[in-house]
Amino acid sequence: RITGYGAGYGGWRTIVYTLLFVVCLLAVSGFVPLWAMCVIVFAAFLICDRKVFKNxxxxxxxTFCMFFIFIGNMKRVPEFYQLARSLVGGHPLEVAVASSQVISNVPTTILLSGFCDQWRDLIIGTNLGGMGTLIASMASLISYKNVVRQYPHKKGRYLAVYSAVNVLFLAVLLTLSWIIEPSF
Structure with a gap:
């Protein structure tokens, strides 16, 4: 049985959230301006489900906004720009995996996309880079926060097991990516 905020409502909330999802898809597809989508979603929540802002x-x-500000600033530092261009140009997959471990895979994608034209390796690297450390994927941080909230006494064990399994899978998948289609 699902419990918690919003559970058991259905009905009109399902319709409103479905319509908002469609608006978001239309914005991603370019049919609705991004600013309009933000206004529509904000207004809908303000009118229909104000409690969501509290939760x-x-x-x-x-954190995501700070990562994107950091990325924008780093691209303007000439020394970083030259270093990133030389590293990413030669090894986009590996640099994407390594960067994702420190600044998460989505900001890494945006940061490194301006430094190379090898999109395939960059996409594979940032997808693989979502594994490994806890910060490699924001989804991992969300799951960790939920585990800590539910089981505070198990947070150390969860972090150790999570990290070990993710680093192992990252190593295996990275090795397989080199074997299946090596970058030259």
Whole structure:
């Protein structure tokens, strides 16, 4: 049985959220301007489901915003720009995996996309880079936060097992990517 905020409502909420999802898809597809989507979603939640603003983990979007500000600033530092261009140009897959471990895979994609034209390796690298450390994927941080909230006494064990399994899978998948289609 599903319990918690919003559970058991169905009906009109399902319709509203479905329509908002469609608006978001239209914005991603370019049919609706991004600013309009933001206004529509914000207004819909303000009118239909104001409580949602209280339940948002505001630290997560703030963290993402800070990553994107950091990325924008780093691209303007000439020394970083030259280093990134030389590293990413020669080894986009490996640099994407390594960068994802420190600044997460989505910001890494945006950061490194301006430094190479080897999209295939960059995409594979950032997808693989979502494994490994806890910060490699924001989804991992969300799951960790939920585990800590539910089982605070198990957070150390969860982190150790999570990290070990993810690093192992990352190593296996990275090795397989080199074997299946090596970058030259």
């Amino acid at each position: 948002v983990d505001w630290g997560l979007p703030l």
